[in-house]
Amino acid sequence: MAAQHDIQLRWAVIEDQLREISDFAHLAPSKRPAASCPICNRDVTMKLGEIRAYHIAHQPSDVLCVATNPETALHLNMKFYIAKQLRRANKLFAEEQCRNCNNTRLQVLFSDWDDVQVEHAVGIFRPDVLLLANGHPAGAIEVLVTHKVDEKKAKYYELHDVRWIEVVGNVSFYEGATAWTADKPIPIHRNHPDNQGWKCPDCLEREEEEKAAQERRRQQPEHKKATSFAPR
Ligand SMILES: [Zn+2]
Numbered sequence: 001m002a003a004q005h006d007i008q009l010r011w012a013v014i015e016d017q018l019r020e021i022s023d024f025a026h027l028a029p030s031k032r033p034a035a036s037c038p039i040c041n042r043d044v045t046m047k048l049g050e051i052r053a054y055h056i057a058h059q060p061s062d063v064l065c066v067a068t069n070p071e072t073a074l075h076l077n078m079k080f081y082i083a084k085q086l087r088r089a090n091k092l093f094a095e096e097q098c099r100n101c102n103n104t105r106l107q108v109l110f111s112d113w114d115d116v117q118v119e120h121a122v123g124i125f126r127p128d129v130l131l132l133a134n135g136h137p138a139g140a141i142e143v144l145v146t147h148k149v150d151e152k153k154a155k156y157y158e159l160h161d162v163r164w165i166e167v168v169g170n171v172s173f174y175e176g177a178t179a180w181t182a183d184k185p186i187p188i189h190r191n192h193p194d195n196q197g198w199k200c201p202d203c204l205e206r207e208e209e210e211k212a213a214q215e216r217r218r219q220q221p222e223h224k225k226a227t228s229f230a231p232r
Pocket residue numbers: 037038039040041042058065066067
């Protein structure tokens with residue numbers, strides 16, 4: 001896995017489309033299409049070697065592009081990747097843990113969107129990835145690299161009924177054999193509405209049994225009293 005300081009952008013604009021450059025790794029370098037940086041629009045080279053993680057390289061003479069900042073690159077890689085995955089899916093799952101034990105279940109966070117936008121405005125905010133259904137927000141995905149969803153943003157989303165999740169930025173999320181794909185539960189850091197209320201069937205059953213035992217204990221003195229008045 002790449003160290004945090006090594007992270008570079010792995011997306012480029014190719015024929016007017018934002019593309020994950022790994023799509024072109026099977027082509028010989030001379031056969032690869034022209035690529036430009038999605039942030040500064042300048043020509044870049046796709047680096048698709050076997051030793052370093054795939055990335056784009058600006059020309060050495062270029063003025064520094066903000067996308068070469070590792071944290072910015074990580075943030076961009078995360079949201080472009082999530083958007084690409086969700087464009088091919090119509091459900092987003094998460095694993096929910098029982099509030100009393102380690103049992104989990106799959107929970108559908110968002111479903112049935114018809115559009116996926118990166119940095120699309122919702123009021124004064126721009127969620128990293130926004131799912132839309134008939135033009136209305138169906139869910140927002142925020143990527144945590146340096147800035148978590150703050151109070152103000154959370155309040156705004158709550159007020160406007162925008163459900164959201166926060167995902168921690170990490171290279172292993174989008175790169176390598178264990179990368180997340182939309183058919184797997186997404187690892188979430190925080191979410192709203194909060195799902196901390198779920199209790200698993202095992203815990204519910206145990207609670208029922210405890211309640212029943214308590215009820216029996218409570219009824220015992222009554223029972224004794226009743227028998228003492230029983231006719232002999
Ligand atoms: Zn650039």
